[in-house]
Amino acid sequence: MKQDQAFELLTMGHNVFLTGPAGAGKTYLINRYRKWLDQKSIPVALTASTGIAATHIGGVTIHSWSGLGVKDGLSVYDLESLLEKKYLSDRVRGASVLILDEISMLSSRQFSALDDICRAFRAVDLPFGGLQLVLSGDFFQLPPIQSGYRQPNFAFESESWKNGRIKSCYLEEQFRQGGDGLSQVLADIRGGNVNTETKKILLSRLNKKPTGDIPPARLFTHNADVDAINNNELVKLPGPTKVYEMTGRGAKKLRETLARTILAPERLALKPDARVMFVRNNFEAGFVNGTMGIVVSFDRTGWPIVRLSDGKKITVAPETWRIEDDGKVKAEVSQLPLRLAWAITIHKSQGMSLDALEVDLSKAFVPGMGYVALSRARRLDGLNLLGINDLALQVEERISYAETKIKDMSSRFVLGLNNMTKDQKDKLVEKFITESKKEAPAKKLSTYAETKVLVEEGLVLADIAKQRGVTEETIISHLEKLREEIPDLEIDHFKPATNRFAKILEASQKCKSTKLSDIKKSLPASFSFKEIRLARLFFTK
Helix, strand or coil, X not given: CCHHHHHHHHHCXXXXXXXXXXXXXHHHHHHHHHHHHHHXXXXXXXXXXXXXXXXXXXXXXXXXXXXXXXXXXXXXXXXXXXXXXXXXXXXXXXXXXXXXXXXXXXXXXXXXHHHHHHHHHHCCCCHHHHCEEEEECCCCCCCCCCCCCCCCCEHHHCHHHHHCCEEEEECCCCCCCCCCCHHHHHHHHHCCCXXXXXXXXXXXXXXXXXXXXXXXXXXXXXXXXXXXXXXHHHHHCCCCCEEEECEEEXXXXXXXXXXXXXXXXXXXXXXXXXXXXECCCECCCCECCCCEEEEXXXXXXXXXXXXXXXXXXXECCCEEXXXXXXXXXXXXXXXXXXXXXXXXXCCCCCCCCECCEEEEECXXXXXXXXXXXXXXXXXXXXXXXXXXXXXXXXXXXXXXXXXXXXXXXXXXXXXXHHCCCHHHHHHHHHHHHHHHHHHCCCCCCCHHHHHHHHHHCCCCHHHHHHHHCCCHHHHHHHHHHHHHHCCCCCCHXXXXXXXXXXXXXXXXXXXXXXXXXXXXXXXXXXXXXXXXXXXXXXXXX
């Protein structure tokens, strides 16, 4: 199925599962549909099964959105307790569309619990309470974590999936750049078509150093030795160790859950020459999740300076991960967006695209492990293969069987679309728009608009943050957005003192950059990132 055909199904209001290999454009299609929903004023909930995936799409975890939390399922008592929470009711009843990314990491029991929650809050005896369900993911990726020794059950194996009338859309167009053979290898493995040519491509990377200057991350099939390897390599380096502890605030259980869902460690020890990997996207600062680097030194404030494979140096400051509800922070943690990267488990690499990796697949012990590891590489020349066994080139039979059915179903939907007239399609789209708008409650002020009201009242930064129940950094983000949309908004009372603003502006002009990390390096340690961000609001004024 092509993207345009899947988009047609989405705009008709069908429950849809978007799947296909890496590079097929699943994320692009979700973003395209989100824009369409916004244009039609249809309220949408944007969620993902993991904190990392939620960060990538600018949403929240499905566990937070639904109130499911860390539970694998819900009892009658659990459901009754959730129904007493008005903020959850407003959230679930207020949406017309639920987008859920990385569906492979959600168990069948959790998926069914989500169905129960939506039905209960919306008081409609339809799958997911009548919400349009838009699922995205690839079941060839890692399965959901399950306690005990039971075989993990995927969401598609649940009764809620079967009853949900979910139309599977297998996206077959390939948008990944480059023809280096990696896409073909992955396609052969997932299709059960591994042949001599597949092995030839893989063996061309046997004991081959990846291109670039940054040593590769070593992926391991077992997690027992990963921390030991990283710690041992760190100990070998000369010089004192700098330790960074994760900080946080909010409800203890939520804070602990948040700390577990991100890849930044609670305690991070670093030295010069330590191999590190970024675990979050920050396009402005110049890194994304999976970017590799080496610590070269520390700045005057103690933050590490990391050299990337292209030679660029980045001063790394703490990032903050949050669980928010209607603009209110329920819990947050702050830590450097780094982890040691001499070694990492295949499981922890989920969701990453690595510049350089080294893996010994001769130790693969379950089908699918090789596919997951190889799909972490951005390019074939970024892979160093130390060994491989036949099991690493296999995938789980029930996933292969399910994919065959998904492809067949997708093909039937294409035929169905081709047999429909434009008038028939248009009528379904209009019906969906009308019904979705009727279900949506009147919109309250956006979180930015609420901040704007307080700005116009002349409140200072600390008072606005306190009244909104968010951090000052969040309010600054609101100010940046408001400044962009309303250039004439009066915000002069947030401008730093004249002499300090002049120094920040001079530093920006000197380094010919408006990036926080670049400006910070040109200033004394007394200048904080927060003060620089506030000053930056006035650079063009």
